[in-house]
Amino acid sequence: MFAEKQKIHFIGIGGIGMSGIARILMSMGYGVSGSDLHAGEVTDALKKKGATIYIGHNASNIADNLDLVVTSSAIDEKNPEVLRARERGIVIIHRAEMLAEIMRLRYGIAISGTHGKTTTTSLASHLLADAGLAPTSVIGGKYFNINTNANFGKGRYLVCEADESDGSFLMLSPVLAVVTNIDNDHMDHYGTEKALRDAFVTFINGIPFYGSAFLCFENAAVRAIVPRITKKFYSYGFNKKYDIYASDIRHHDDGSTFHVHVKGDDLGEFTLPLLGEHNILNALAAIGTAVFLKVKPSVIRRSLVHFAGVGRRLNQLAAGPVRVYDDYGHHPTEIKATLAALKPTVQGKLIVVFQPHRYSRTKILFREFGRAFGDADTVIITDIYAAGEKPVKGVNGKLIFSEVKKHAKDVHFAAKDDIIPLLTRISRAGDTVLSLGAGDIYRTGERFAALQKP
Numbered sequence: 001m002f003a004e005k006q007k008i009h010f011i012g013i014g015g016i017g018m019s020g021i022a023r024i025l026m027s028m029g030y031g032v033s034g035s036d037l038h039a040g041e042v043t044d045a046l047k048k049k050g051a052t053i054y055i056g057h058n059a060s061n062i063a064d065n066l067d068l069v070v071t072s073s074a075i076d077e078k079n080p081e082v083l084r085a086r087e088r089g090i091v092i093i094h095r096a097e098m099l100a101e102i103m104r105l106r107y108g109i110a111i112s113g114t115h116g117k118t119t120t121t122s123l124a125s126h127l128l129a130d131a132g133l134a135p136t137s138v139i140g141g142k143y144f145n146i147n148t149n150a151n152f153g154k155g156r157y158l159v160c161e162a163d164e165s166d167g168s169f170l171m172l173s174p175v176l177a178v179v180t181n182i183d184n185d186h187m188d189h190y191g192t193e194k195a196l197r198d199a200f201v202t203f204i205n206g207i208p209f210y211g212s213a214f215l216c217f218e219n220a221a222v223r224a225i226v227p228r229i230t231k232k233f234y235s236y237g238f239n240k241k242y243d244i245y246a247s248d249i250r251h252h253d254d255g256s257t258f259h260v261h262v263k264g265d266d267l268g269e270f271t272l273p274l275l276g277e278h279n280i281l282n283a284l285a286a287i288g289t290a291v292f293l294k295v296k297p298s299v300i301r302r303s304l305v306h307f308a309g310v311g312r313r314l315n316q317l318a319a320g321p322v323r324v325y326d327d328y329g330h331h332p333t334e335i336k337a338t339l340a341a342l343k344p345t346v347q348g349k350l351i352v353v354f355q356p357h358r359y360s361r362t363k364i365l366f367r368e369f370g371r372a373f374g375d376a377d378t379v380i381i382t383d384i385y386a387a388g389e390k391p392v393k394g395v396n397g398k399l400i401f402s403e404v405k406k407h408a409k410d411v412h413f414a415a416k417d418d419i420i421p422l423l424t425r426i427s428r429a430g431d432t433v434l435s436l437g438a439g440d441i442y443r444t445g446e447r448f449a450a451l452q453k454p
Helices: 016-027 041-049 080-087 095-103 117-130 193-205 220-228 277-292 297-304 332-345 359-370 397-405 416-426 442-450
Strands: 007-011 031-036 052-055 068-071 091-094 107-112 136-143 148-151 157-161 176-179 212-216 233-237 244-252 255-262 265-272 315-318 323-327 350-354 378-381 411-413 432-436
Touching (some): 016 041, 031 041, 068 095, 107 193, 117 297, 176 193, 193 220, 233 277, 265 277, 332 350, 332 359, 359 397, 378 397, 416 442
Parallel strands (some): 007 031, 007 068, 031 052, 068 091, 176 212, 233 244, 350 432, 378 411
Antiparallel strands (some): 136 148, 315 323
16 A cells, blocks of 8 residues: 555544544554544544554644554534644545445445445455355444454455445445435535435446446336446345345344345355344345355355344344344435334334434425334434534424424424433333434433343
């Protein structure tokens, strides 16, 4: 890639995508430093691994001997470290460009889609690792089998998430590409759904002639772009007409079992220790990828049952008396899928605590959010997690609260500090509480879980 002695600085190194790339570079022998606004588990782990970590963004963090600075779309152009790096003539690149550079050294397997990327990337990494292929993995969440979000393997493959949110996935050049779905999101970047779909077409058609794409045909938007796809692809889903499909599905309290068919061959029954049909689709994409790479079905079957899951993806925080779960879902489609997966396991009431994420998303999708909680018995809405965005007049948590009230009977609005007292008052033994959102609502879930003592 470039000289091993180069020193690379990450602005916002605590971010899940940035930290994963930093980990890989450190494993490859590069000197890494980075800054973030707050210390936490991620920055502490990087520091322990050997990175120089600064808390806060300051021009003085840009050392004299730096060769490169890496930023993300979350970093403002007026960030003092960006300005100092420019002043000194240090090259600044986007994190996706760095990921693309690492991918040049491997056969890239890029997992894209509006929903399901992290779970599918983790599943694919898990299957390939258990098959002895030693992949390098860069994941947008903590993959519990390795208890981190990135792993440097000595094999030929790099498995990573391809982030469509800012269009940066178009910098990647994978050999294999997965599209889990295409949904109406990130309109602050794309402007229109057509532009979003166009980006996915460009992404898929960018794979080489010897590569392949795996496309989820359960998603209407994915099916709609198929006539424009010029490279080889495999369809997957639940229909027998698809190249890869699941049949004989049986759901259990801790996952599901199903048969997998690939190009007409029944590979037998597989057990997935994750809830929900959306996770079966994620597993089909990972299984299809593994089969394409000649991994034996027997190896995939043994591996899949031992998949430990991913952080903030329907994780159980407490088993009782009130069961407590947490999930990252922050889009109406994700919310529906998560509630549909959890609902069959609920004995009492399903109480959902939702923290909206970003003003821009709330402004565009507030009506869809109103219809997303049909499987919940009680819904608690709190204020928006801004994620760095500036407030928008008239756009707040109460906007979603008002919409949810049109479709649900028991709906509450509560400031974050008032949620646990409210949950304590309205929940009973046997109920299930779900903290939901891409912000910091998981902390509320964790605190309430800590109160559950048999």
